[in-house]
Amino acid sequence: MSVEFINPFINATINVLKTMADMDPTPLKPRLKNITQSFGDVTSIIGLAGRRTKGSFAVSFSEACIVRIVSRMLGDEVTEGSEEIQDAVGEITNMISGGARAELEKKGYSLEMAIPTIVSGRGHSIKHITNFPIIVVPFRTEAGPFFVEACLKEEGSLS
Amino acid sequence: MSVEFINPFINATINVLKTMADMDPTPLKPRLKNITQSFGDVTSIIGLAGRRTKGSFAVSFSEACIVRIVSRMLGDEVTEGSEEIQDAVGEITNMISGGARAELEKKGYSLEMAIPTIVSGRGHSIKHITNFPIIVVPFRTEAGPFFVEACLKEEGSLS
Secondary structure, eight states: OOGGGHHHHHHHHHHHHHHHHOOOOEEOOOEEOOSOEEEEEEEEEEEEEOSSEEEEEEEEEOHHHHHHHHHHHHTSOOOTTOHHHHHHHHHHHHHHHHHHHHHHHHTTOOOEEOOOEEEEEEEEEEEEOOSSOEEEEEEEOTTOOEEEEEEEEETTSOO | OOGGGHHHHHHHHHHHHHHHHOOOOEEOOOEEOOSOEEEEEEEEEEEEEOSSEEEEEEEEEOHHHHHHHHHHHHTSOOOTTOHHHHHHHHHHHHHHHHHHHHHHHHTTOOOEEOOOEEEEEEEEEEEEOOSSOEEEEEEEOTTOOEEEEEEEEETTSOO
């Protein structure tokens, strides 16, 4: 599988943040993630699984960045660490992965989405356990950066 | 769906830790998770997804507990925060969810496994975004407690 599988996730991220929070995040150059890195304070993770293709998608925000995004989504200032933030991040994740899934389906990859899980805690790191390429895309926003990362593997190909 | 879906995860956890680390973890009473709670320092999350059923499974360890488990698995003392620990936790997660998946399949639930993601960071909390019941099972071990949690939803059922 080519690393181009990341493009549907980039497109969906831009669309969802534009629609939900009227924001225009700028994707920077995708890169391979080959070491564990600390990415953020609030991370959402969702599994993707089909009969032949498996994957994981995560989006990771600093506290300041997600507070701004969710405040714009809800039209009201939210506070750090609130449940509103976790629920909104879950919704954002479902929408991004749903959009990416639809685009991947057109390319012939059949995947179902699992249930998103939100991790909260200052400066945690995340690592996907796979030998397939993990692609990280930093996004720039007016409220600071956030990171999208995804990996997909196809069974039957070399791992 | 009855909350009995948790039993295959409990059984698989006991089997995997017995086989891999010669440990006999004792499951305590399963409980509903209805607030976000801080569970651990190292958490592994894996999505499960089929056409009708979706879910998420997580296992969360204190640093002391996972250091002991992985040291026993590898027959060698491992150090806190090492990559060996993350890889071993990924392997444990794949084995537990694989075992649970096989048992759930016998009960008529068809699920594929996504790729596990490991989160590391002192005292992080996790929250699954679903209105379906999330079941948490604390386990007691000689090296301290760990927690297994899972949720499954069936499409077509309420919420």
